[in-house]
Amino acid sequence: MSDPEYSDDYTDPRLAVFYDQLNPWGPESDFYLDLVLAARSVLDVGCGTGAILRAARAAGHTGRLVGLDPAAAMLDQARAGSGMAGQATDVEWILGDLGSVSFDGEFDLVLMSGHVFQVFLTDDEIAATLAAVRAALDGDGRFAFETLNPRLRPWERWTNGAQVVAADGTVVDTANTDPRLVEPGIVEVVGRFASASWEREVLCPSRFRFVGEPELDGLLTAAGLSVEDRFGGWDRRPFTGQEPEIITIARPVRDTSARGAHRS
Ligand SMILES: C[S@@+](CC[C@H](N)C(=O)[O-])C[C@H]1O[C@@H](n2cnc3c(N)ncnc32)[C@H](O)[C@@H]1O
Incomplete structure (x- = not known):
């Protein structure tokens, strides 16, 4: 050989043509789809073939849906409508990542599915990513993602x-x-x-x-995000420390420094 x-x-x-065959729709997709359908504007970071956003459009979502991914071959699959989610022509597919494309308070929901969070290898990369997520969210927005439990x-x-x-x-x-x-x-x-x-x-x-939840929470806090919900399964069971997925929904911490400065 x-x-x-x-x-x-x-x-x-x-190889990108095989992604949807290897990763068919599952309970994690349903979990994120519910969040997307409840939000007006959504940024899917590392959207890959974009199945969740395409399914949201097919299910009647009428707001802004943006899929961001640095792999052109994955976005080609998203545009072509591979897999069971089908085609959606009015999703914005953007080639890049949060280092090359920035957003400013535009989204109710930022999501990272398929363990995209784990491609950021260093604390500095995670900090930069979380800062960009924080900047992309509107004041009342949510950041939803999962990471595998190292334990x-x-x-x-x-x-x-x-x-x-x-x-x-x-x-x-x-x-x-x-x-x-x-x-x-x-x-x-x-x-x-x-x-x-x-x-x-x-x-x-x-x-x-791989980061455990105490380390993860430290990184989120440093980026101005706080954990609103933490699940251990796609059925929203609570995370107890022993589940395979650490599923987190975080929200921006309100900046009260301006008010504090005014009072002093
Ligand atoms: C396992 S796939 C997940 C795709 C999709 N989110 C899903 O749930 O099916 C990982 C994706 O992350 C993308 N990716 C790799 N590095 C990235 C980065 N620095 N920022 C955003 N996405 C990245 C890859 O191109 C790939 O499409």
Whole structure:
């Protein structure tokens, strides 16, 4: 077998086409869809193929829906309407991230689904991201996201495989391989895509940050956000510390400094 080729499963158009097959609609999608439907204006950071925003439009959401993602190949899938959510022509799909595109108090809801929060590896990256989220929210807005609970060491079970089929009938085997802690709180895993009709297998290494809830709350507080709700499951059961997902809904802390300065 030839040497593998290295790529990225979101930016590589050959691989982005498989995202919705590998990540079909589930209870987490329903959780976020309910939040989107209750908000007037929504920013989905790392929207990927945009299934939640497309489903919201299909369900009758009439407000502003913006999907932001740095992977053009994922946004191509969003525009094309891949998967069961279908096409939505009036969602704003923006290529970029919160470092390259800024928003100013425009959204009732900012969301990050699919563990996007865990792509920010350092405290500085998280702080910059949370500051940009805070700036994008209107005063009464909410930030909803989830991160995997490091206490359960979920990466040790990331060895699942699946078979997917491209539009031209090419059958591709995918698997997560070699997940491991490479430094405290940072896990690396290599996604593998292989097909009998490809000359080389394609390997996609990626890294994820794991933070427990005390550390997470410190980062949120430092960014001027406070936790309003914390769930341990998509059915909104409370988080007790032992659930696989740490699901957080945070809101901006009101800035009272101007009033305080006036009084003094
Ligand atoms: C696992 S997918 C999640 C997609 C979608 N949110 C979902 O729930 O299906 C991760 C997405 O994060 C995007 N991403 C990677 N780095 C990012 C960054 N710095 N800012 C925003 N999105 C990023 C990737 O391009 C990819 O589309």
